[in-house]
Every structure is written in C-alpha cells, then in structure tokens.
Amino acid sequence: MSRNVVVVGGGPAGLAAAKSAVDAGARVTIIDSSDQLGGQFWRHLPPERAGADEARLHHDWQTYQRLHRRLTASPHCEIRTRTQIWAIETTPDGVLLTGVQGAPDARTEAPIQLHPDALVLATGAHDRTLPFPGWTLPGVYTAGAAQAFAKAERVALGRRVLVAGAGPFLLPVTESLVKTGAKVVAVLEANRPRNLARWLATAPWKLAGKAGELTHYVGTHLRHRVPYRPGRAVVAAHGDDRVEAVTVARVDANWKPIPGTEKRYAVDAVCVSHGFTPRLELAVAAGCRLTADRFVRVDDAQQTTVRGVYAAGEITGIGGKDAALAEGAIAGHCAAGGDTTDAVIQPAVRRRRTMGAFSRRLDAAHGIRPGWTGWLTDDTILCRCEESRVGTVRRTVAATGSVSLRSTKLTTRVGLGICQARICGRNVEDYLGQLGDRVPAGDASSDHRPIVSPVRLGDIARLADPDTPTTP
Numbered sequence: 001m002s003r004n005v006v007v008v009g010g011g012p013a014g015l016a017a018a019k020s021a022v023d024a025g026a027r028v029t030i031i032d033s034s035d036q037l038g039g040q041f042w043r044h045l046p047p048e049r050a051g052a053d054e055a056r057l058h059h060d061w062q063t064y065q066r067l068h069r070r071l072t073a074s075p076h077c078e079i080r081t082r083t084q085i086w087a088i089e090t091t092p093d094g095v096l097l098t099g100v101q102g103a104p105d106a107r108t109e110a111p112i113q114l115h116p117d118a119l120v121l122a123t124g125a126h127d128r129t130l131p132f133p134g135w136t137l138p139g140v141y142t143a144g145a146a147q148a149f150a151k152a153e154r155v156a157l158g159r160r161v162l163v164a165g166a167g168p169f170l171l172p173v174t175e176s177l178v179k180t181g182a183k184v185v186a187v188l189e190a191n192r193p194r195n196l197a198r199w200l201a202t203a204p205w206k207l208a209g210k211a212g213e214l215t216h217y218v219g220t221h222l223r224h225r226v227p228y229r230p231g232r233a234v235v236a237a238h239g240d241d242r243v244e245a246v247t248v249a250r251v252d253a254n255w256k257p258i259p260g261t262e263k264r265y266a267v268d269a270v271c272v273s274h275g276f277t278p279r280l281e282l283a284v285a286a287g288c289r290l291t292a293d294r295f296v297r298v299d300d301a302q303q304t305t306v307r308g309v310y311a312a313g314e315i316t317g318i319g320g321k322d323a324a325l326a327e328g329a330i331a332g333h334c335a336a337g338g339d340t341t342d343a344v345i346q347p348a349v350r351r352r353r354t355m356g357a358f359s360r361r362l363d364a365a366h367g368i369r370p371g372w373t374g375w376l377t378d379d380t381i382l383c384r385c386e387e388s389r390v391g392t393v394r395r396t397v398a399a400t401g402s403v404s405l406r407s408t409k410l411t412t413r414v415g416l417g418i419c420q421a422r423i424c425g426r427n428v429e430d431y432l433g434q435l436g437d438r439v440p441a442g443d444a445s446s447d448h449r450p451i452v453s454p455v456r457l458g459d460i461a462r463l464a465d466p467d468t469p470t471t472p
C-alpha cells in the first residue's frame with residue numbers, strides 16, 4: 001500500500017517535497033497556513049486585486065507553476081491552505097499533528113488531526129533584525145516585510161528608503177523597492193569589503209550558478225544609482241511619531257561602531273534584516289535534534305533524528321530557494337519510501353551538494369558578528385512585545401549574577417509577549433552570552449515553543465469531540 005506523507009510548509013522546499021513524494025507513489029497532504037502555496041519566495045496578489053502579470057518581481061516563477069500544476073493535477077495530492085499546525089506529538093505509532101483549518105476567526109474554522117506514515121517539515125524561516133535605538137518607530141520595517149509588500153501588494157513601504165543589515169537578501173529587496181517606485185538612498189551591508197571580496201573571489205565557480213543573479217542585481221543598482229556601502233550599519237533611527245532620519249556608522253570587522261564616523265540620512269522608511277532565523281518549533285516539539293548552529297539535524301535522506309520525520313529548506317540551513325528545492329525533492333522522495341541512490345533523485349542530490357557549499361560561504365561572508373551590541377544604549381528596547389529594555393536586562397543580570405535565559409525572562413518579561421520570542425529570542429540569547437559565560441546547563445532555549453501559534457480554547461475542547469476527524 002502506498003505511504004501517506006504529510007508535508008508542512010508550502011514554500012519551495014515543501015512544494016518540491018510534495019511533488020517528489022507524489023512522483024514516488026505516495027498519497028500526499030501539503031499544508032500551509034497561508035491562503036496560497038508558494039511560501040516566502042513566491043507570493044501572490046490577493047484574489048480581489050488580481051494582476052495580469054503575477055510573475056512580476058519574482059524569480060523562477062515557472063518552477064512554481066510547474067510544481068503547483070503537478071500537485072493540483074494529481075488525484076493523490078490534497079492541498080490544505082489556511083491550515084495552521086499548532087502542535088506535534090510523538091506517539092508509539094508515529095507523529096500526531098494537531099491544527100486548525102479555515103480562515104482565522106471564521107465560523108468555518110475547524111480543528112484537524114493528522115497521523116501520517118511519514119512527515120516532511122518545511123516550515124522555513126523568518127528574517128532576523130538586530131535591535132538599535134529607535135527600531136520600534138513606525139517606518140522601520142524588516143527587509144522581509146518590504147519584500148512581502150512589494151511582491152504581494154505591489155506597494156513600496158516608503159518614498160525615501162534606506163536598506164540595511166547583512167546578506168545577499170538586501171539585493172532583491174532593493175530591486176523590489178525601486179521597481180515599486182521607492183527611491184533607495186543607500187544599501188548598507190555591515191560586513192566589510194574584504195570579507196565580501198573573499199567570498200566572491202575565492203573559487204567563483206562555486207557560487208552555484210548565482211553569478212548571473214548577482215550581475216542582474218548589480219545592474220539594477222547601477223541603473224537606479226543606488227549606492228552599496230559595505231562596512232556600515234544603521235545605529236539609530238530618529239523621529240517623533242515615525243522615522244524621519246537614521247544615523248549610520250562605519251563598523252569594524254566585528255560590527256563594532258567606529259566613533260566619529262556617524263552620518264545622518266533623511267528617510268521616511270528603513271528596511272533592516274541581518275539574516276534569517278529558522279522556524280524550528282514543530283521540529284523541536286517532535287524531538288528532532290539540532291546542529292551546533294541550531295538548524296534541524298538531517299542525514300543524507302533529509303531524515304531528522306526522529307524516525308519518519310524529514311526536514312528540508314531553511315530549517316536545515318540558510319541556502320535560498322535552490323537549496324530548498326533540492327532538499328525538498330530528496331526529503332519527499334525518501335519519505336515516500338525511496339532511496340538517495342535512486343537515479344531519479346540524483347540531480348537533486350548533486351544540486352544539494354553545490355548549494356551546501358554556497359550556504360557555508362554565505363554564512364562566512366554575511367553572518368552576524370558580536371560587535372552589534374556596541375550600538376545598543378540602556379534605553380534600547382530588546383523585546384518589543386513586552387517593551388523590555390537593554391538597561392533592565394543588564395541591571396538584572398548584574399543583580400542576580402545569572403545569564404540564564406529562563407531567569408531573565410521571568411525577571412524582566414523579555415521574550416514572554418505575543419510573539420513568544422520569535423523576534424527577540426536569538427538577540428536576547430546573544431546579548432546574555434556577552435554579559436557572562438556561565439549559562440546554566442539545561443537552560444531554556446528560545447526555540448522551544450510547544451504551542452506554535454495562538455489557539456482558541458474552543459478549538460482545543462473540540463479535539464475531544466469524537467466527530468473531529470483524524471486523518472490517517
């Protein structure tokens with residue numbers, strides 16, 4: 001009998017996993033909390049404002065269409081969008097997924113439970129922004145938000161925009177901003193020219209075919225006269241009720257601001273991202289082990305340390321869309337009962353190898369350096385949900401003598417707000433790590449979130465209802 005495979009996540013990794021599992025003969029359910037499949041990379045215009053040219057601002061839209069066509073055409077694939085998985089348990093018979101399906105807060109919203117033979121987790125990442133004085137002012141956005149607005153709404157988040165942070169993601173964001181009508185006054189990359197040059201100059205053939213994409217972005221910068229300034233960071237945003245200006249400083253190789261190099265830019269929006277944080281909640285709840293740099297640990301078949309649970313895409317390492325597609329294809333194939341030596345999966349195996357090297361180079365060139373805490377002031381908000389400030393955390397650590405995340409959360413409420421430390425968790429952990437090196441063994445981790453998203457008590461109560469369907 002064919003295997004029943006559930007894929008959580010409908011981005012590049014999840015789409016590729018679902019297709020490859022269907023191709024290998026499995027019955028597949030692909031789940032995503034969004035209205036449509038595509039993930040962070042392929043976003044859609046809302047149906048009520050559909051546009052003739054949905055592919056605009058997208059790269060490789062034809063791959064999305066090909067994957068989507070295959071899944072919608074297959075009688076063995078069920079697509080469940082607007083479905084949020086909020087818990088996962090391991091039982092003696094495998095994993096049990098619990099979620100809700102339907103428009104949020106709609107009367108039609110219904111609890112669901114799924115008990116697959118194999119599970120592929122492809123839950124992606126969200127962008128990480130380091131705090132700086134003024135970063136909670138309206139008009140300061142993550143670069144991911146700017147990209148989402150451009151792709152899914154065709155809206156530029158400001159007229160005079162500064163893009164800053166670290167990583168190649170700043171390049172497509174800049175392109176989307178200028179194409180939706182914004183003037184981008186500069187793009188600031190915190191890493192210094194030497195670091196970036198090493199990345200590009202050492203064995204450029206190992207750029208995994210990304211050179212063409214890079215040339216395209218350089219062309220956009222030149223055509224729109226957008227200055228690209230490495231070795232600089234936004235160290236403060238200013239304004240009364242929204243951002244009106246930012247202070248930018250040169251930073252050293254460790255991202256420590258260099259005094260006397262400050263410069264002010266007048267802007268009405270600033271888009272900042274310093275990389276991505278994997279969405280690990282479901283994997284952690286399932287008991288999957290993580291790597292030292294805190295991604296889901298997988299073997300050659302993309303299987304995690306929990307039997308029957310596979311992982312692909314940004315939760316296993318930040319490598320971009322092409323790595324996500326390759327890993328997804330392998331995970332789906334193996335979850336359906338295939339093997340990594342099967343001929344059909346060899347192109348994906350080769351692509352994964354190349355993309356793995358690419359993502360290691362990305363991290364070496366663009367990874368976060370510890371000097372960023374040098375631009376914090378005591379008044380800077382660390383946790384925006386609870387408005388906990390740097391000074392409060394610093395003084396608490398001095399008073400308690402403990403840099404434990406658990407104890408800091410309880411004494412300052414940092415990380416305890418509505419986002420449950422999704423935004424601030426890694427930043428708080430890094431900051432605590434710099435205040436002292438005696439993190440107690442078995443301390444809390446900001447990745448541990450047994451209930452993944454807010455859920456109504458009614459939905460939990462309805463799980464006890466014998467009419468709630470549990471899909472095998």
Ligand SMILES: Cc1cc2nc3c(=O)[nH]c(=O)nc-3n(C[C@H](O)[C@H](O)[C@H](O)COP(=O)(O)OP(=O)(O)OC[C@H]3O[C@@H](n4cnc5c(N)ncnc54)[C@H](O)[C@@H]3O)c2cc1C
Nearest residue numbers: 009011012013033039040041085123124144313314320321
């Ligand atoms: C805001 C944002 C914008 C980005 N835009 C670009 C871009 O323009 N260009 C670029 O090169 N890279 C972009 N990236 C990087 C991008 O994430 C990856 O390159 C690529 O999309 C990774 O694919 P993935 O399948 O691993 O994850 P994703 O594309 O992130 O897909 C994961 C999917 O899982 C779903 N999901 C997660 N948890 C659950 C759950 N519990 N229940 C149900 N569904 C769930 C999410 O809704 C999402 O659709 C962006 C990242 C972010 C955060």
